[in-house]
Amino acid sequence: MENGGGKKVWKFRANGELASEADVSIRGMLEMIKGGLDGGDERPIIPLGHGDPSAFPFFRTISTAEDAVVSALRSGKYNCYSPSVGLLPARRAIAEYLSQDLPYKLSSNDVFITNGCTQAIETVMTVLAHPNANILLPRPGFPMYEARASFCGIQVRHFDLLPDRNWEMDLDAAEGLVDDNTVAIVIINPGNPCGSVFSYQHLAKIAELAKKHGILVVADEVYSHLTFGSEPFVPMGVFGSVVPVITLGSISKRWVVPGWRIGWLIVNCIKNILNITSEPVTFIQAAVPDILGGTKEDFFSKTINILKQTSDICYNQIKEINCLTCFNKPVGSMFLMVKINLSLLEDIKDDVDFCCKLAREESVIILPGCSVGLKNWLRITFAIEPSPLEDEKMENERKEWKLRPNALLSSTNQIGIRGLLEVVKSSLDSGDERPIITLGEGDPSHFPSFRTVSTAEEAIVTAVQSGRYNCYSPAVGFPTARRAIAEYLSKDLPYKLSEEDVYVTSGCQQAIEVVMSVLAHPNANILLPRPCFPNYNSCAAFVGMEVRHADLLPERNWEMDLEAVEHLVDDNTVAILIVNPGNPCGNVYTYEYLAKMARRLGVPVIADEVYGHLTYGITPFVPMGVFGSVVPVLTLGSISKRWAVPGWRLGWLVTTDPNGVLKQTGIVTCINNLLQMLSEPATFIQYLMEGSKAATIALSNYNSFVKFLDNQFLSYWFSMSSKVSD
Numbered sequence: 062m063e064n065g066g067g068k069k070v071w072k073f074r075a076n077g078e079l080a081s082e083a084d085v086s087i088r089g090m091l092e093m094i095k096g097g098l099d100g101g102d103e104r105p106i107i108p109l110g111h112g113d114p115s116a117f118p119f120f121r122t123i124s125t126a127e128d129a130v131v132s133a134l135r136s137g138k139y140n141c142y143s144p145s146v147g148l149l150p151a152r153r154a155i156a157e158y159l160s161q162d163l164p165y166k167l168s169s170n171d172v173f174i175t176n177g178c179t180q181a182i183e184t185v186m187t188v189l190a191h192p193n194a195n196i197l198l199p200r201p202g203f204p205m206y207e208a209r210a211s212f213c214g215i216q217v218r219h220f221d222l223l224p225d226r227n228w229e230m231d232l233d234a235a236e237g238l239v240d241d242n243t244v245a246i247v248i249i250n251p252g253n254p255c256g257s258v259f260s261y262q263h264l265a266k267i268a269e270l271a272k273k274h275g276i277l278v279v280a281d282e283v284y285s286h287l288t289f290g291s292e293p294f295v296p297m298g299v300f301g302s303v304v305p306v307i308t309l310g311s312i313s314k315r316w317v318v319p320g321w322r323i324g325w326l327i328v329n330c331i332k333n334i335l336n337i338t339s340e341p342v343t344f345i346q347a348a349v350p351d352i353l354g355g356t357k358e359d360f361f362s363k364t365i366n367i368l369k370q371t372s373d374i375c376y377n378q379i380k381e382i383n384c385l386t387c388f389n390k391p392v393g394s395m396f397l398m399v400k401i402n403l404s405l406l407e408d409i410k411d412d413v414d415f416c417c418k419l420a421r422e423e424s425v426i427i428l429p430g431c432s433v434g435l436k437n438w439l440r441i442t443f444a445i446e447p448s449p450l451e452d453e454k455m456e457n458e459r460k461e462w463k464l465r466p467n468a469l470l471s472s473t474n475q476i477g478i479r480g481l482l483e484v485v486k487s488s489l490d491s492g493d494e495r496p497i498i499t500l501g502e503g504d505p506s507h508f509p510s511f512r513t514v515s516t517a518e519e520a521i522v523t524a525v526q527s528g529r530y531n532c533y534s535p536a537v538g539f540p541t542a543r544r545a546i547a548e549y550l551s552k553d554l555p556y557k558l559s560e561e562d563v564y565v566t567s568g569c570q571q572a573i574e575v576v577m578s579v580l581a582h583p584n585a586n587i588l589l590p591r592p593c594f595p596n597y598n599s600c601a602a603f604v605g606m607e608v609r610h611a612d613l614l615p616e617r618n619w620e621m622d623l624e625a626v627e628h629l630v631d632d633n634t635v636a637i638l639i640v641n642p643g644n645p646c647g648n649v650y651t652y653e654y655l656a657k658m659a660r661r662l663g664v665p666v667i668a669d670e671v672y673g674h675l676t677y678g679i680t681p682f683v684p685m686g687v688f689g690s691v692v693p694v695l696t697l698g699s700i701s702k703r704w705a706v707p708g709w710r711l712g713w714l715v716t717t718d719p720n721g722v723l724k725q726t727g728i729v730t731c732i733n734n735l736l737q738m739l740s741e742p743a744t745f746i747q748y749l750m751e752g753s754k755a756a757t758i759a760l761s762n763y764n765s766f767v768k769f770l771d772n773q774f775l776s777y778w779f780s781m782s783s784k785v786s787d
Contacts, residue, residue, distance in 0.1 A: 075727035147174025256391025290392025320744025343708025538565025686717030
């Protein structure tokens with residue numbers, strides 16, 4: 062039954078909700094514009110479309126931040142998983158940093174560290190979702206909010222920002238949108254894409270409006286303190302005693318390191334969703350106290366001065382262009398909005414057409430306003446070096462609040478491995494001074510014997526110190542990293558993978574989330590092994606897929622009873638999961654068993670191979686992708702286990718499907734679209750996989766790792782057992 066031979070009709074299909082999500086993606090729009098450029102044009106591209114100035118030497122982050130990350134990495138203490146809510150010292154440092162601008166003190170318990178502000182947006186939308194919920198979003202605004210709200214089933218209602226009032230909210234119109242199902246109002250301050258800064262008085266009116274109707278305020282303050290006009294930045298949290306506020310932020314903009322993927326979310330009771338998503342890189346979290354506490358004001362002043370200079374140049378140049386109107390001089394963030402007068406232009410249909418033709422004729426990339434909600438406008442970033450711009454001519458406890466959380470998250474914490482281990486640890490006698498023997502979580506990176514290879518650490522240090530990897534990466538991962546992973550995995554396959562088959566994820570956890578989301582549709586069911594890594598059950602339940610369990614049989618080396626499994630399959634079965642080598646069973650499946658599974662069941666296979674090659678018995682590891690010509694396979698993996706660096710959060714999702722079934726059924730399109738809405742791994746860690754480094758690091762670490770397992774595994778566990786019995 063060759064899956065490309067026309068003999069098999071595959072019954073699974075992609076999640077229809079993801080079919081067009083890329084339409085609202087800033088990156089998707091900019092890639093489309095770049096795709097129209099003449100490949101033979103040797104002029105440098107002037108990038109005025111994407112707010113990431115980190116590529117320019119003028120915006121190099123402070124050495125204090127780089128040194129803090131390098132120090133944390135070289136200590137070897139932060140290769141491990143972090144708590145799902147973030148490292149405590151980092152949370153405490155963020156609380157202290159933000160409290161400087163508030164009339165009250167935040168505690169570490171108010172802070173949740175996220176994988177960039179993107180994950181903070183994802184988390185907020187997820188916890189607010191419930192049947193019939195709606196949310197008020199600004200227009201123009203950041204399109205990620207609309208994409209995530211739609212994906213979570215929240216109705217979006219837009220309120221306009223008024224260019225003739227310094228881009229303030231139309232409060233009367235916004236109030237007319239509120240009803241009993243309105244869960245929140247989102248504000249972005251300083252403004253993206255408008256370059257505005259809300260006054261204290263305007264924020265107070267927003268707080269009163271929200272209080273009147275019993276809704277909370279989601280305050281996106283990722284550009285906080287990037288202001289260069291007469292209006293100072295005022296955090297919405299100042300009004301936290303009037304209205305509940307969820308604050309979103311990150312180090313991405315003020316420190317100019319968007320590729321480091323450290324964000325935060327300030328609120329109570331958000332913990333459950335973070336237990337089933339991927340946390341930020343542990344050693345970057347460890348550096349947060351030094352980054353926040355050790356950065357001198359002159360670094361921030363330098364950044365502000367550059368932004369003020371470039372904003373002035375940009376604004377003044379635009380004023381000289383008759384067909385463009387900029388209503389307000391920007392005073393914050395990294396952007397300004399410009400209106401196009403199409404009547405003064407020949408052969409220009411709309412803002413997208415304008416941007417595509419401008420790119421081809423002048424090699425200038427800017428973002429069409431339709432991407433942020435305003436058709437026939439433009440969003441222009443001035444966060445680049447000045448020279449290209451100069452060259453171009455262009456009281457709430459008494460209030461009854463209507464909020465309620467997403468019911469699907471109310472009990473998720475109870476089935477998470479970390480949640481359960483925390484319950485067990487909390488039962489310990491705090492006065493017991495005996496060391497804790499940690500046999501509950503599969504993270505050996507705490508132990509010196511499992512220290513990762515120095516080649517890997519030095520590769521990261523090189524990337525950080527180069528300053529070239531502080532930027533965002535493509536949503537699907539850097540091409541060089543994808544190519545290296547494809548070459549690494551192809552060594553075990555009878556065919557060659559290409560970089561197009563590989564998607565770099567924030568740990569294997571994000572790969573699980575992506576797979577479950579793209580396969581979900583009404584009435585879908587999935588076959589999961591029992592026992593199994595519990596995050597699969599959590600994610601399947603969260604996206605509304607029915608779980609059908611296939612028991613693993615201990616007397617058969619934890620194989621499935623394939624005949625019994627066959628009876629679980631019906632027309633709505635989208636996939637079967639195998640975890641090989643086995644977690645939690647410690648088994649390794651034979652070639653013969655995997656071949657039988659591929660040929661017998663006739664459903665796509667999700668192959669969790671995060672423990673790939675960690676085998677030390679007589680059965681060698683065989684990747685499920687070997688049978689990709691028989692059945693479409695989605696392979697999940699990471700560097701977490703083989704390199705013993707789970708805290709580095711670098712994983713992958715690979716379509717091991719040489720006959721292209723996953724592409725034909727729309728799965729590949731949905732993967733690409735969903736990743737546009739998720740937070741990618743830290744950019745400089747993707748550098749680890751570039752070129753020949755991946756193979757060199759893998760081989761050296763693998764040899765030392767397996768040697769340890771062969772020589773010391775039994776004696777290590779016997780010594781642990783004797784301590785337990787004592």
